Amino acid sequence: MHEFYPILIVGAIIGAFATIFIVAFATMKDKKEAIGFERDMKDSVIIKRLLRYAKPYWPQFLLVLILMIFSIAHEIISPLIMGDLIDMVGEGSFTLSDLYVRIISYAAILIVSLISTYFQSIILQKTGQRIVYNIREDLFHHIEGLSHNQLNKIPVGTLVTRVTNDTNAISITFTNILVNLIKNMFIIIGVLGAMLLLNYMLTLVVLCFVPFVVLFTVIFRKFSRRAHRQVKDGTTDINIFLSENLSGMKIIQIFNREERKKEEFQKKNRKLGKAKMGQMFVFGIFRPMVYMLYISSVLCLFYFGARGKLEGWEFLGQAIEVNVIVAFYQYINKFFNPIQNLAEQFNRLQATFASSEKIYKIFDIVPEVVDEPDAIELETVKGDIEFRNVWFSYLPDEWVLKDVSFKVNAGDTVAFVGSTGSGKTTILSLICRNYDIQKGEILIDGINIKKIKISSLRRHFGQMLQDVFLFAGTIRSNIILGLDNVNDDEINAACKYVNADSFINKLSGGLDEVVRERGNNFSAGQRQLISFARTIIHKPSVMILDEATANIDTETEVLIQDSLEKMMNIGTMLMVAHRLSTIQHADNIIVLSHGRIIEQGNHSALLQNKGHYYRLYTLQYHKEQLGGGK
Ligand SMILES: Nc1ncnc2c1ncn2[C@@H]1O[C@H](COP(=O)(O)OP(=O)(O)O)[C@@H](O)[C@H]1O
Numbered sequence: 001m002h003e004f005y006p007i008l009i010v011g012a013i014i015g016a017f018a019t020i021f022i023v024a025f026a027t028m029k030d031k032k033e034a035i036g037f038e039r040d041m042k043d044s045v046i047i048k049r050l051l052r053y054a055k056p057y058w059p060q061f062l063l064v065l066i067l068m069i070f071s072i073a074h075e076i077i078s079p080l081i082m083g084d085l086i087d088m089v090g091e092g093s094f095t096l097s098d099l100y101v102r103i104i105s106y107a108a109i110l111i112v113s114l115i116s117t118y119f120q121s122i123i124l125q126k127t128g129q130r131i132v133y134n135i136r137e138d139l140f141h142h143i144e145g146l147s148h149n150q151l152n153k154i155p156v157g158t159l160v161t162r163v164t165n166d167t168n169a170i171s172i173t174f175t176n177i178l179v180n181l182i183k184n185m186f187i188i189i190g191v192l193g194a195m196l197l198l199n200y201m202l203t204l205v206v207l208c209f210v211p212f213v214v215l216f217t218v219i220f221r222k223f224s225r226r227a228h229r230q231v232k233d234g235t236t237d238i239n240i241f242l243s244e245n246l247s248g249m250k251i252i253q254i255f256n257r258e259e260r261k262k263e264e265f266q267k268k269n270r271k272l273g274k275a276k277m278g279q280m281f282v283f284g285i286f287r288p289m290v291y292m293l294y295i296s297s298v299l300c301l302f303y304f305g306a307r308g309k310l311e312g313w314e315f316l317g318q319a320i321e322v323n324v325i326v327a328f329y330q331y332i333n334k335f336f337n338p339i340q341n342l343a344e345q346f347n348r349l350q351a352t353f354a355s356s357e358k359i360y361k362i363f364d365i366v367p368e369v370v371d372e373p374d375a376i377e378l379e380t381v382k383g384d385i386e387f388r389n390v391w392f393s394y395l396p397d398e399w400v401l402k403d404v405s406f407k408v409n410a411g412d413t414v415a416f417v418g419s420t421g422s423g424k425t426t427i428l429s430l431i432c433r434n435y436d437i438q439k440g441e442i443l444i445d446g447i448n449i450k451k452i453k454i455s456s457l458r459r460h461f462g463q464m465l466q467d468v469f470l471f472a473g474t475i476r477s478n479i480i481l482g483l484d485n486v487n488d489d490e491i492n493a494a495c496k497y498v499n500a501d502s503f504i505n506k507l508s509g510g511l512d513e514v515v516r517e518r519g520n521n522f523s524a525g526q527r528q529l530i531s532f533a534r535t536i537i538h539k540p541s542v543m544i545l546d547e548a549t550a551n552i553d554t555e556t557e558v559l560i561q562d563s564l565e566k567m568m569n570i571g572t573m574l575m576v577a578h579r580l581s582t583i584q585h586a587d588n589i590i591v592l593s594h595g596r597i598i599e600q601g602n603h604s605a606l607l608q609n610k611g612h613y614y615r616l617y618t619l620q621y622h623k624e625q626l627g628g629g630k
């Protein structure tokens, strides 16, 4: 009995830890929902969809698998050589050439394995990056195809996280996890085979520890999943908060909400910090635990190996020799490591599956506003526009436009008038199918816009929206917006036409003046003028203009008025202008109230009508007389 004391002690320690873990595991189980990644898609579905991206690169993956054979061979053969070498030294009688052969073969195997590892990682990294590049591009393209309505529903921060972080997680799947899974499985099988060939009894001793490694690992998986999820959620949370609040920073400052926002941020920051600490804690417990198992197994190996050698034990015809003990000592390490890695990799695989699912959820949003199969290409647009009994709502059953019908003849200028919220912007955004209408028809040159390819529809329309969006870049890049073959003369002519030249010429950089993010180094009026130039350069057949109202100084307003009047002569124009004097010459003025057309006609007809327009006009006229301004 005495001789088994050391084993009993080791067993007792491992058993005690196993018990603690099992108890912790059992108590965790109650909160199962909180542990998993709450995924809706099956692993198999995700794998299938991911593999679709990997498929074009199968030769690369095959090459990596072939190269991998060398690394696996190194893991299995080197302990044998080492064992042999130590055996030889122990016996004390060997020739120098025996020594050289072993050292050189060891070095050769090591070098070959290192070279193969190098090429494996190079090929994998390249392939992984290409795959992720494709996914990112597809995702961005997909997001571009979503309707305004669908985009409104997803926070920008979420989209940013999807395109950056989550695609990175997928890259790790290909460059790291999948390949390591395969490699580790082969190493486990190979090492096990080599151990069995050397000595059954010692293999059994090592195998006794495997259930514990597996048990610890499974338990660890549960804990680390939860920790990982918390980190992930915390990160997304902070990203959303940041993207929103950095954009709104000026409002925060204006309303003196810095302290409040700081507290909110602190809370989220603390939560993320805590989640990260939790993750560290889980890993911090797991790793030493497995190390303890490893040390225990090594001690057992030496105990049995040494006694077996001393007392000449034989098991199924195999005696224990020094080379066997040395080889086993190395194999134990090579055996436990992959098991532990497998567990961590399965775990990371779960995490990347969660990321993949999130990406696929975006991919699965079917674009609402799409080309119909029989949609046609419009080569030219004359500019006849008709709304026939159009009903539209952003939210179910809250009608924003109610039975709106009007006609615009090619070349005409039509203006929309009405109080804020009456639906002016909405009408303008429907013409280019930024949103789809629920009832009625919109016709361009007599063709229903649903039957026209969206790209060709938008090509012929110049939309100048209420809040002009400028991209970071230069004035030139914002005016041409990626259009080829435009020279500076044309740009300058366009700027001059819309009166943007006067302020651009005053800038030190001229057309090359830097535009900061969202164009915040320009005034609202200047941004609007740039957007006019942008539209003119793109030579649309129909112009749609939603005039900005806020923050426009009188000087710029005069420039805007003037360029508006010029632009009215180019082609068909639909506009919302806030100065009624601007629209006096419009061919038709449509007066809206609560989503319905209440009057239409030209300026003089509407004045004679003495209706809503008349009241608006007299009000504004008097105000101008009194205030001399806006
Ligand atoms: N993206 C949106 N989602 C939901 N409701 C919206 C959206 N945009 C506008 N609305 C609502 O539609 C109505 C008309 O808005 P809009 O066409 O912008 O008015 P106007 O340009 O005449 O001031 C308003 O009541 C507004 O609240």
Ligand SMILES: [Mg+2]
Residues within 6 Å of the ligand: 424, 425, 426, 466, 546
């Ligand atoms: Mg509006």
